[in-house]
Amino acid sequence: MTTITRNLPWFIRNPGVNLIGEKCYASLVEELQLGDSECLKFALSKGLGVGIVVGGSIAKVPQALNILFAGSARGLSLSAYVLETLAYAITLVYSYRNEFPFSTYGENFFLTLQNSVITTLIVYFPSTALKSGRSNVGGAFITILALIAGAALLLVTPAPTLSLLQAATVPLGVLSKLPQITANYRARSTGQLSVVAVGSQIAGCLARLFTTATEVGDTMLFLGFAVALVLNCVLGAQMWMYWNADRDDVEMDMGKLQVGEKGKEWARSGQVDIVIPPGTPTAPSSNTPSGRRWSRKVD
Structure with missing residues (x-):
């Protein structure tokens, strides 16, 4: 052999x-x-790292598609995505500047790009459940400029300051998830939050704990992934808890849409049902025909 x-x-x-x-x-x-346990462990870490990078390249695509198809960012927290994008970008630049293997941080490159797109979509689309035709083009343009300026600033940040920023990603990771967790709890719904995106983040954090411990040994990175794992598990639990509530919301929205379309059809045909609520009966006058109906159709 x-x-x-x-x-x-x-x-x-x-x-x-x-x-x-x-x-x-x-x-x-x-x-x-x-x-050979040492090489076997190293090979497993490398294989996981490559898998995470490949998976990270499409992890947030379902979330972006959810917003596009719904024409709405209902249930998504803008502040959560802004903070999460910043945390991804800091880890990306920190790992790149420290010359870590790409397999240990490559997904952060793709997640930063995808999160930037989602953040722009949240600003652009209304937060209502149904399409309303309103959009914030100016806000989306300003968001894109701010993202580009932030990326340029991180690239020229001195190394000591960048290390402090990486340490700050731990509390930043907590702050990035709390608005979304709080919004879900208050609404008893996860809105347009993608189960695929949340599930992939949980799996990615689990694998990253292993690859970071095996290949990098950076305590700050390890702690950041550990905190992110806990918070993503909370989001996953909320999606499970509010699954039926989200389905009911969708059915209600579809019902409203159907009623709205029916009303438009009636208006176009010039036929409107006028219903007169029954009150206290009065004696019929001489010019009022007996047996008056309470509802009639006006053509």
């Missing part, structure tokens, strides 16, 4: 060596030393 594994083609060997290094590739792949 080792005769085959030692002679694998370059398009398999080269990516493997680049991912786990020459030593671990030789041990695990060429020699099939699966008892």
Whole structure:
């Protein structure tokens, strides 16, 4: 068997060596030393890291699509997304400047971009449940400029200040989730919050705790992911608790929409049902026909 594994083609060997290094590739792949716990742990961490980066590239896409299809940002907290985007951006720049392996922070690049899009959509679309035709173009444009300016500022921030900012991502992570958690609790609903996005964040935080401990060993990063895991689990619990309430809200909104469309049809046809509530009966006058109906249709 080792005769085959030692002679694998370059398009398999080269990516493997680049991912786990020459030593671990030789041990695990060429020699099939699966008892090498150190290399096995390292390879598992690398594999998880690559999976998280790939998953992170699409993790928030369902959330953005939810807003676009609904034409509404109902239930989503703008302050929560602003703070979360800032935390992602700080971790991205901090990891890049410290030359950590891309597999340990790459998803932050994609999550920062996706969160920026979602933040802009929250500003652009109304927060009502049904499409109202109102949109905030000016606010969305200002949001885009602010995001670009913030990214440029982080890139030129001195290293000591950047380290302090990374330490601040722990309380920042708490502050970024509390508005959304509070809004969900008050409304007894999670609105347009995406279950796929929340679930992927929980899985990503779990995997990042392992990869950070294995490859980086940075206490600030580890603590940040631990706090994020707890808060994302709270959001996941709220989605489970308020699942039926959200379904009822959607049904009610659809019912209102159908009633509204029916009213438009009646108005276009010129037929309106006028219902006169019954009151105290009065004696019919001489010019009033007997047996008057309480409702009649006016064409």
